Amino acid sequence: MARLELAGLSKRFGAHAAVRDLTLEVRDGELMCLLGPSGCGKTTTLRMIGGFENPDAGDIRIDGRSVVDLPPERRPTAMVFQRYNLWPHMTVEGNIAFGLRLRRLPRARIEAKVRDVLALVGLPDVARKYPHQLSGGQQQRVAVARALVLEPKLLLLDEPFSNLDARLRVHMREEVKQLQREIGITTVFVTHDQEEALTIADRITVMRDGLAEQVDTPSRLYANPRTLFVADFIGTMNILPARVHARDGVLAAGPWRLALPETPWPDGAEVRLAVRPEDLVIDPAGILAPVRRVMNLGHYLQVLVDVPGVGTVRLFTDKEKAPAEGREIGLRITRGLAFKDGEPVAIGEPARRPADLRR
Amino acid sequence: MSTLWPWAAGTFRRAAGAAALLALASFILGPLLTLLVWAFAGTWLFPNLLPEFSLRWWAFVLGNADVGKAIRMSLMSAPVATLVSAVICVPAAYAFARLEFPAKRVLLLSFLTANAFPKIGLYVSIATLLYRLDLMDTLTGVILIQLINTLLFMIWIPTGTFRAINRNLEEAARDAGAGPLRTFFQITLPIALPGIIVAGLFAFIAAFDEAQGTLIVGTPNHMTMPVLMYNLVLSYPQPVGAVFSILLSLPSLVLLLFAQRYLRAGYLAAGYSL
Amino acid sequence: MSDAALIPRPRRGVGLRQGALGLALVLPPLLVLAFLVAVPAVTAVIETLTPEGGGGLTFANYARVLAVRTLRADIAFTVGITLLSVAVVFALSYPLALYLRFSRGGAARVLGVLFVVPLFVPVVIASFAMITFLVNHGFVSTMLYQAGVRAFPRLVYNGTGIMLTQVWVNIPFAVLILGAGLQAIDDALIDGARDVGAGPVRTFLSIILPLNAVPTMIALTLLFIGVFGSFTIPYLVGGNAPAMLGVTMTNYLTQYLQRAEAVTIAVLAFVIASVVGAVYVASVSRRERGAM
Numbered sequence: 039m040a041r042l043e044l045a046g047l048s049k050r051f052g053a054h055a056a057v058r059d060l061t062l063e064v065r066d067g068e069l070m071c072l073l074g075p076s077g078c079g080k081t082t083t084l085r086m087i088g089g090f091e092n093p094d095a096g097d098i099r100i101d102g103r104s105v106v107d108l109p110p111e112r113r114p115t116a117m118v119f120q121r122y123n124l125w126p127h128m129t130v131e132g133n134i135a136f137g138l139r140l141r142r143l144p145r146a147r148i149e150a151k152v153r154d155v156l157a158l159v160g161l162p163d164v165a166r167k168y169p170h171q172l173s174g175g176q177q178q179r180v181a182v183a184r185a186l187v188l189e190p191k192l193l194l195l196d197e198p199f200s201n202l203d204a205r206l207r208v209h210m211r212e213e214v215k216q217l218q219r220e221i222g223i224t225t226v227f228v229t230h231d232q233e234e235a236l237t238i239a240d241r242i243t244v245m246r247d248g249l250a251e252q253v254d255t256p257s258r259l260y261a262n263p264r265t266l267f268v269a270d271f272i273g274t275m276n277i278l279p280a281r282v283h284a285r286d287g288v289l290a291a292g293p294w295r296l297a298l299p300e301t302p303w304p305d306g307a308e309v310r311l312a313v314r315p316e317d318l319v320i321d322p323a324g325i326l327a328p329v330r331r332v333m334n335l336g337h338y339l340q341v342l343v344d345v346p347g348v349g350t351v352r353l354f355t356d357k358e359k360a361p362a363e364g365r366e367i368g369l370r371i372t373r374g375l376a377f378k379d380g381e382p383v384a385i386g387e388p389a390r391r392p393a394d395l396r397r
Numbered sequence: 398m399s400t401l402w403p404w405a406a407g408t409f410r411r412a413a414g415a416a417a418l419l420a421l422a423s424f425i426l427g428p429l430l431t432l433l434v435w436a437f438a439g440t441w442l443f444p445n446l447l448p449e450f451s452l453r454w455w456a457f458v459l460g461n462a463d464v465g466k467a468i469r470m471s472l473m474s475a476p477v478a479t480l481v482s483a484v485i486c487v488p489a490a491y492a493f494a495r496l497e498f499p500a501k502r503v504l505l506l507s508f509l510t511a512n513a514f515p516k517i518g519l520y521v522s523i524a525t526l527l528y529r530l531d532l533m534d535t536l537t538g539v540i541l542i543q544l545i546n547t548l549l550f551m552i553w554i555p556t557g558t559f560r561a562i563n564r565n566l567e568e569a570a571r572d573a574g575a576g577p578l579r580t581f582f583q584i585t586l587p588i589a590l591p592g593i594i595v596a597g598l599f600a601f602i603a604a605f606d607e608a609q610g611t612l613i614v615g616t617p618n619h620m621t622m623p624v625l626m627y628n629l630v631l632s633y634p635q636p637v638g639a640v641f642s643i644l645l646s647l648p649s650l651v652l653l654l655f656a657q658r659y660l661r662a663g664y665l666a667a668g669y670s671l
Numbered sequence: 672m673s674d675a676a677l678i679p680r681p682r683r684g685v686g687l688r689q690g691a692l693g694l695a696l697v698l699p700p701l702l703v704l705a706f707l708v709a710v711p712a713v714t715a716v717i718e719t720l721t722p723e724g725g726g727g728l729t730f731a732n733y734a735r736v737l738a739v740r741t742l743r744a745d746i747a748f749t750v751g752i753t754l755l756s757v758a759v760v761f762a763l764s765y766p767l768a769l770y771l772r773f774s775r776g777g778a779a780r781v782l783g784v785l786f787v788v789p790l791f792v793p794v795v796i797a798s799f800a801m802i803t804f805l806v807n808h809g810f811v812s813t814m815l816y817q818a819g820v821r822a823f824p825r826l827v828y829n830g831t832g833i834m835l836t837q838v839w840v841n842i843p844f845a846v847l848i849l850g851a852g853l854q855a856i857d858d859a860l861i862d863g864a865r866d867v868g869a870g871p872v873r874t875f876l877s878i879i880l881p882l883n884a885v886p887t888m889i890a891l892t893l894l895f896i897g898v899f900g901s902f903t904i905p906y907l908v909g910g911n912a913p914a915m916l917g918v919t920m921t922n923y924l925t926q927y928l929q930r931a932e933a934v935t936i937a938v939l940a941f942v943i944a945s946v947v948g949a950v951y952v953a954s955v956s957r958r959e960r961g962a963m
Contacts, residue, residue, distance in 0.1 A: 090568050110571035117572050119565040127587045136583075137573030181569075188573060418778055421767075425788055428800035428839065431810040435803055446813060485699035497686065498693030504701065506952060511708050517902055517920045518937020521930070522711030522718075545707050548700055606793040609902045609917075613924075626795045630907055635803060642796040653791050 040101050040114070040191035040224045041066050042087065047096035049082055049248075056082040058248040060096070064241075067222040069215070071239035073229055075271070079248040080228045081196055087226060088117045088194050100191055116185035117194040121201040123181050124169035130156070130180050131165040137188045155187040156180075158217065175206045182214065186221070193218070193225040199234070211238050232272050236260065244268045266377040269312040276318065276351045280311040280376060289385055292348035293325045294371055296385045309378045311385065315340075317373040318353040320361070324370035329361045343369060435639035454636035464641070467625040472648075474536060474621060475605040478543035482600050486551035487593060491581070493552070494559030508552050511545055519545070520610040527614060539619050542610035547600035554599070558592025559585070591659040598656045602649050712941070719935045732935040741912060742936070748913035750943070752830050753899045756837040760894055763838065764845035769879075771846070772853040790843040798907040801836040802827055832908040833915065837898050844897075845890050852886025853879070892951035896944050916940045 042064040049057040057079040064070040072080035085091040087098055089110035098106045105113050124133050131152055138148045156162055159179040169177055178198055185193060195214070199207040215238045218225050229235050235242050236256045244251045244259065244267075252264045263269035270277060280291035282298065284305035289298045291311045303309065327345040339355050353369070361367045374385040435441065439451025458464055492498070493505050523542065524533065532538040562585060570580040586593075608623035615624065622645050630638045722729040736742060771783055789797060804810045805826035812823045826832055856879065864874045880887075902917035909915060914922070916936060924933035 088568070088572060090571075109576075110568065111574045111576055115572065117569065119569060121565075123563075123565045123569050125566055125570070125584055125588070136570065136575070140574045140579070184569070184573070414778065418782060421763075421782070422785060425785055425839065425842075427810065428797070428804035429788070429792070431804045432796070432800040446817065485703065489697040489700045492693040492696035496689050496693035496696070498690040498697075501693070504697055507701070508704060509952065510948075511704060516900055517917055517924075518715055518934065518941055519708060519711050521920075521924055521934055521937060522715040523707060525714070526706075526711055541707060544703060548704060552700060602791065602793065606795070608795055609921075623793060623795045626799070627907070630795070630799050630802075638799050639803065642799055645793060646791075646796055649791050649793065 042192055042224060042226070043097075043099040043102075044083070044087070045097040045099070047083065047086060047098065048094050049079075049086060049091060050094055055248050057086070057093075060245075060248070060250055062243055062250060062253065064224055064226060067224055068240045069218050069225045069227060069238060071227045071229060071235040071242045072245055073232060073235040073239075073242050073271075074245035074251075076230055078245040080230075080245050082248075083245070084117075084194050084196055084226060084228045087192070088115050089113045090117075114191040115194055116188050116190035116192070117196065118178075118181045118185050118198045120197045124177055124184070126169055128168075129165065130161075130167050130169070130172070133169070133180060134165075134184045134187050137184070141188075151187055155183040158186070159183045160213070174202050175210060178202065178210060179213075182217070186217075186223075191224065193223050195225065195227045197229055198227075200229075200231075207234075214238070236272070244271060246271075263312070263375065264382065266310055266312065266382075269375060269377065269382075274315050274352060276313045276315065276353075278311045278313060278348045278351070280309050282307040282309060289376060291371070291374075292345050293327075294348075296371060296374065298376070298385065299383065302380070302383060303378055307378060309376045311374050311376050312382075313351070313371055313374040315353045317371060318351060319370050319372055320353075320355060320359065320367055321370040322368045324368035326366045326368050328366050329363050332360060332363055343367065345369070432639050432642055435635050436643050438636050438639075441635075454634075454640050458637055458640045458644070463620070463625060464644075467620050467622045468644070470536075470539070470615075470619055471605060471622040474539045474543055475601055475648075478540045478547055478604040479597055479601040481540070482544055482547035482551045482604075483593070483597055486548065487555050490552055490555035491559050491585070493556045505552070505556070508549055511548055516609055520613050523610070524613050533614060534616065534618050536619060539611050539615045539621065542614050543604035543607045545610070546603040546607050550596050550599040550603060554596035555589065555593050558589045558596075561592075562588050594656050595659050598649075598652050601652060605648060715934050716938050719931070719938050732931055733939070736932055736935045736939070742919065744913045745916055745919045746939070746943075748830070749899060749916045749940075752833055752837075752905075752915060753895055755830075756834045756841070756898045757891060757894045759834060759838050760841045760845050761891065764842055764849055764890075767842070768846045768849035768853055769875075771850055786846050787843045789840055794840060794903045795907070797840050798836055798904050801832065801839060801908055805832060805835065827908055828910045830909070832910075833905050836904045836908045837901070840904065841894055841897065845894060848886050848890040848893070849883065852883040856882050889951060892947050895947045896951070899944055899947075900940065 042062075044060055044062040047057055047060040047062075048055070060079075060083060062070075072083055074080050082091060086093050089105070089108060089112075093106065096106075097104050100114060105115075124130075125136070128136065134152045134155060135148050138151060143151070152165060153162070156165060159182055161176060161179055161183070164172060164176065164180070169180070172180065178201075181198070198214075199210050202210060211234055227235075227238065236259075239256055241253060241255050242259055243253045246267050252259060252268045254262070254264075259268065259272050263272060266277070269275050278291045280289050280296075282303045282305060283290060284298075284303070284307075287298050289296045289309070289311065296311075325345065327343045329341060330344050330350060331342040333340045333342075334357075335354075337357075339357055339360055341353050341355055341361060342350050343353065345351055351369070355361070371385075375382045376385055434448060436454070437450050437452065438448035439453060441448030493501065520542070527533050527538045527541070532541070566588065567580050567585055570584045571577070575583065605621075606623055608621070608627060611619070611621050611624050612627070615621065622641075626638070626641055626645060629641050719732045720728055720730070722731060767782065767786060771779055771786075792800075802809070806812075807823055807825070807827075809827075811826065815823060824831075826835065860878060860882070861874060864878045869877065900917060901915065902921060905915035905918045906921070909918065916939075920933045920936045920940070923929045923936060
């Protein structure tokens with residue numbers, strides 16, 4: 039049962055600002071993902087929470103109590119590192135019991151706890167083994183067990199699956215999510231893999247250049263990105279150049295004419311229009327454009343279409359509706375987000391009288 | 398991997414390689430084997446391939462009072478020098494590998510000056526210093542001389558070893574509740590131990606091997622084995638030197654066997670790649 | 672700036688504490704170094720520059736020492752033998768290091784064990800073993816005699832003997848440093864060069880040699896300094912004259928009891944070695960900087 043607050047957290051490494059004025063709240067029992075490209079400050083943030091880096095400014099509070107002056111060993115946090123994090127000279131049992139022994143628990147209690155936590159991560163029989171005798175996935179499970187056995191208030195995970203192969207990675211993240219739900223521990227999870235973040239997190243903080251771009255649930259991040267960066271980073275997105283025709287209430291993106299509900303931008307302003315592949319639908323009445331390439335992605339197809347004045351756009355379609363490469367198809371935009379500065383503007387139905395606008 | 402070594406392809410090249418290998422093996426092992434044979438020779442007259450074997454030089458060497466004294470002196474000084482070196486250098490190596498402090502690079506490089514000096518010039522000067530401190534012809538003086546030769550090994554190899562340890566391993570221990578000292582002794586040190594053992598082995602050999610300075614600082618009453626070896630080589634028949642050589646190499650051989658698995662594990666190369 | 676609103680938390684205290692701890696930890700070996708190397712070395716240099724009776728500055732000691740003809744011969748001999756030994760060690764070590772790095776056969780495994788053996792043999796023993804091996808009527812002579820040869824080359828108690836023993840003693844050290852450098856070269860870089868059509872020699876000259884330049888410089892300079900300042904090997908394996916400087920200094924001190932001359936020669940040797948040492952420090956600092 040724990041709540042984490044970061045208030046105005048900043049950290050510089052020489053001239054490089056790794057984290058800039060980050061304020062964030064992680065609720066009790068929540069799994070928060072810090073997501074962003076490498077160098078965005080997500081790992082530095084996590085290491086500051088764990089006590090491995092000292093912030094230049096700002097505060098870190100757990101359950102309202104500031105921990106910023108405590109060394110790592112006195113913080114109620116437990117971290118699972120990217121890799122190589124089991125002590126090679128100790129058995130699995132020794133690794134897990136290390137922290138318990140420091141707390142001078144009776145031997146029987148320690149044994150029971152080690153047994154329980156190993157059962158919890160699904161490895162009941164490895165206690166006497168050494169780390170090098172385990173597979174990568176098993177090692178990472180033991181690392182999670184070693185963190186959990188201390189019953190921390192806060193579990194910190196630093197790209198814990200990045201060293202595992204793709205199949206195991208997917209399996210492990212489901213397992214960790216399941217485990218986290220079961221014991222209800224507040225968790226901060228760092229990853230650069232947006233798919234991982236979307237599937238595992240309760241909420242996601244998208245970071246870029248040390249700043250939090252957006253903090254939101256996965257579904258809201260996907261549907262309502264607040265910045266062009268988030269729009270582009272989360273999921274697949276077509277980014278099209280577009281121009282505002284304020285007097286007509288129209289947004290022109292290449293040959294498309296879309297209704298602009300309000301006009302926060304001046305006439306003639308250049309904006310970027312973000313359109314999800316699923317919001318581009320095949321419609322014979324839409325804009326005609328040649329199909330460049332059709333790719334089979336298993337249970338659906340990805341289609342690349344060259345739209346004049348816009349470039350190549352990407353959309354998904356069922357296998358039954360496969361268009362032929364080189365042939366023209368009609369495309370309609372059902373929904374999009376226009377970005378310039380400030381809040382994005384949601385674009386809905388196409389303009390009612392597209393013919394009037396063809397000049 | 399073997400494709401990377403195109404020089405090794407072809408029958409002719411393989412034969413040339415085998416010849417080179419044989420030549421190198423004879424060059425490296427030949428002198429040692431000759432020495433070994435000499436140690437068990439009564440007399441070895443030219444041009445016989447093998448001598449007439451005898452153990453009588455062993456009796457001569459082992460019965461010599463100077464030899465016993467030198468062995469005692471060597472076994473008292475070299476391990477102490479190695480231990481002292483380890484105690485003062487391993488924490489320093491950790492600092493060089495992990496902590497940030499002013500002039501770190503310059504200080505690390507300064508240990509290399511110990512190697513850039515012609516030793517004899519140093520020893521003459523040190524002798525003056527030790528004379529003033531009343532340390533000439535004492536065990537302490539001999540240990541100090543040996544210490545100079547160990548510093549570089551005990552700083553370099555452990556620094557490389559500590560640097561190679563993933564910081565996450567230490568951070569995980571801090572996370573589990575261990576303070577900095579406990580983390581060092583229970584996590585860092587055990588993981589670095591193979592590298593430190595290799596460093597200790599080299600430091601011991603360097604200390605044990607020291608003769609030039611001890612000759613100046615330790616005479617006449619504190620002669621170590623290698624110092625005595627000078628006399629034996631220069632003024633006794635060959636088998637005496639050979640027998641004594643075997644005695645002299647016993648400690649490093651024993652340590653070598655003991656540390657063998659660490660050497661194989663590549664810690665040796667790691668130490669040199671600092 | 673939004674940062675201005677925050678209470679600044681100056682954490683320079685942590686850096687200061689770490690700096691102090693770091694210095695405290697490196698202090699003991701540094702003190703040993705100062706006490707046993709720096710102070711004696713500086714004392715020696717000052718001593719040679721001070722006229723008898725004290726006061727002022729004089730180069731009389733150097734002028735006197737350099738006026739001795741045999742001593743000039745010793746200096747030339749020392750430099751010559753050192754360069755020759757370094758060249759031979761290098762010529763043998765580089766191919767060996769390459770072979771150990773790039774092949775995986777049984778021969779490579781045997782060699783990998785074999786070449787380190789001299790590292791564990793005390794130099795006194797190595798010198799003595801070389802004498803028994805090379806001496807007239809020694810093992811090599813015996814083998815030559817058995818092969819029908821009746822004229823034996825003089826292999827010991829001269830420059831050849833010193834050179835051969837230096838090679839024997841220094842091979843492991845050179846191979847280890849060069850090998851560690853080669854180990855750090857990514858296979859992909861070499862494969863890449865082979866891929867675009869570079870032959871083995873070309874690959875070695877254009878890729879391996881430049882990439883391994885710093886370890887090579889370090890190996891060469893350390894070899895030079897080590898051989899140049901050696902005593903035991905020339906003392907036991909070398910002849911009477913010309914002698915290497917390590918032996919000359921010791922003779923001046925213990926045989927002729929001319930302390931001032933001994934120290935002056937030592938400083939001269941140090942000056943020569945430190946010119947080469949400067950190359951070494953430059954190489955190491957270049958690598959240290961590169962590693963950051």
